[in-house]
Amino acid sequence: MTASWLKLGRRHVWRPYCQHQTAPDPLPVVGARGCRLLLADGRSLVDGIASWWTAAHGYAHPHIATRVRAQLEQLPHVAFGGLAHEVGYTLAARLASLFPESLNRVFFVESGSVAVEVALKIALGAARGTARTDVVAFEGAYHGDTFATMALSDPVESMHAGFAARCSFPIHHFPISESDEAFAARFASVAPTTAACIIEPLLQGAGGMRLHEAQVLRRLRAACTKHGVSLIFDEVATGFFRTGPRFALDEAGVVPDVVVCGKALTGGTLPLAAVVASDGLFDSFLGSDPAMALQHGPTYMANPLACAAAHASLDLFDAGDFGARVSALQAKLKAGLAPLATRRGVREVRIKGGVGVVELESGAAPSSASLARRGVFLRPLRFADRDVVYLMPPLVIDDDDLGALLAALAAELTG
Ligand SMILES: Cc1ncc(COP(=O)(O)O)c(C=O)c1O
Structure with missing residues (x-):
């Protein structure tokens, strides 16, 4: 019935x-x-x-439920602009402590797709005033359902095929498996105009559940460093032990310039995602001109209920x-x-x-x-x-x- x-x-x-x-x-x-x-x-x-x-x-x-319930009684929501709350600030510090030292600045949003958008905004923003306008992504990728993230996803066989061509910035989709030499040459050919490179480390998720070796990430890190390109790891799927260690970057031993995480962050209770960026990228937005600030601020940014759920989820990860x-x-x-x-x-x-x-x-x-x-x-x-x-x-x-x-x-x- x-x-x-x-x-x-x-x-x-x-x-x-x-x-x-x-x-x-x-x-x-x-x-x-x-x-x-x-x-x-x-x-x-x-x-x-x-x-x-x-x-x-x-x-x-029950642990997540208890923390969310207590937060509900105390402060279910308040805007994050001009106001601060303990559960969000302590969560930012806690998340930063899970990543390598240079990854220190946490920006909260409500979904993985928007988090990837913010990561791009950060990387492209850091390159403003230069010739770097392009992004390198990978065949087989999936990064979300908003317009820029659709464009990053596989341009041929994904459900978002065709969006790369309609994106406002050029995107180069690389094959994920090729020889180190072929990769280096391909990367060098687009590097002068490239601001950012984004990859789902070790496991490409919804684009086909394909695996790749840590060497792919190591050579990517080396190429990005050599050519001054920001490296973004989209750990929305891989983060929080899904592929083994806490983050795929831990297994690979590679430190990107930005990490995006979400999904299991709240243990599946409330929508929350985080962009964790390097101090260097954060500093590139500093200046006396207010227009240099990162212009982003979702209404439900760092929603306290979601932050409480994330704390509880992290408690469980710590204990388990x-x-x-x-x-x-x-x-x-x-x-x-x-x-x-x-x-x-x-x-x-x-x-x-x-x-x-x-x-x-x-x-x-x-x-x-x-x-x-x-x-x-x-x-x-x-x-x-x-x-x-x-x-x-x-x-x-x-x-x-x-x-x-x-x-x-x-x-x-x-x-
Ligand atoms: C790697 C990756 N990035 C981004 C997203 C988008 O996240 P959301 O559905 O929270 O927008 C997903 C969702 O499956 C994902 O697996």
């Missing part, structure tokens, strides 16, 4: 990434606990993608030995998914930290509906030439729920 509120609202709600003419109804969720989504019809599904990778600690974590937890999860994902490599239609299985990927021939991925009938929620990505089933469950998932996810996928990929 369809929930009455779903019937009421479905003529009015415009859903994300949805072809309304053909899409089935979404699953009505009435609650979420731990790693499970509770549906209106009484079923509970294991959530294999943690609400787009935000719910790292599982849903309804997530490095070890995620390496155990990686081993279990590997054991469960590697045998699927020989199934019909499967092209490749890839594992990195708390991310398991099964890449298939186009049309070979099971639908979310049939996976839901097996008790799990997954949302395969579909491209023109391939399907990608990915598992990015809450990092705290237990063996039973993980087993249910793996079993459901294995049962769907027969042959």
Whole structure:
């Protein structure tokens, strides 16, 4: 039976990434606990993608709820312009302490896309008055759904294909895997006019869940330093232990000029993202002219409820030995998914930290509906030439729920 509120609202709600003419109804969720989504019809599904990778600690974590509730009583919101609040200022200091020393300045926004926009604004702003107007991005990238971030995303095969050509600044999309020599020559050819280079370190997420080696980041850092280009790491997906260490930059041993993080920052509770920039970039906005300031200030910037949720999420990350937890999860994902490599239609299985990927021939991925009938929620990505089933469950998932996810996928990929 369809929930009455779903019937009421479905003529009015415009859903994300949805072809309304053909899409089935979404699953009505009435609650979420731990790693499970509770549906209106009484079923509970294991959530294999943690609400787009935000719910790292599982849903309804009591510690996050307690801190948000206390903040709600004290100060749910106040504008960040001309006013300050403790929870935002202490969060900025806490976040800065998680990054290498030069990354010190934190700008809060409400989404990963806007955070990437702000990172670009910072890098392009720092280059104002020079010939540097361009940005280097990568094939296979996904950086969000706002106009500039769509333009940064893969120009050919992503859902945002074609936007790069319509962007107000030139974007050069590089292949991610090529020889060091080819990369160096390609970079040098655009460097004089390039202000910034942006990459999702180690794992390209929604653009296809592809992995690359740390060497890609090292040579990028070297090229950016050599040519005076600002390097931006978009860690919206990879941050907070998703690929193993706290940040992908920790594994790579590379320090960018700006890091963007979001998603698991609040443990999937409230929308918050952060841009963490170097002192050098911050200083480039200083001057006696007010017009030199970073001209950005979202209404809900550093929303205190979201900042409280972030503090609580960071408390849990601090207490939880997530490095070890995620390496155990990686081993279990590997054991469960590697045998699927020989199934019909499967092209490749890839594992990195708390991310398991099964890449298939186009049309070979099971639908979310049939996976839901097996008790799990997954949302395969579909491209023109391939399907990608990915598992990015809450990092705290237990063996039973993980087993249910793996079993459901294995049962769907027969042959
Ligand atoms: C790497 C990356 N950057 C940016 C974004 C955009 O974040 P948001 O959806 O919060 O705008 C995402 C979202 O999936 C992402 O994975």
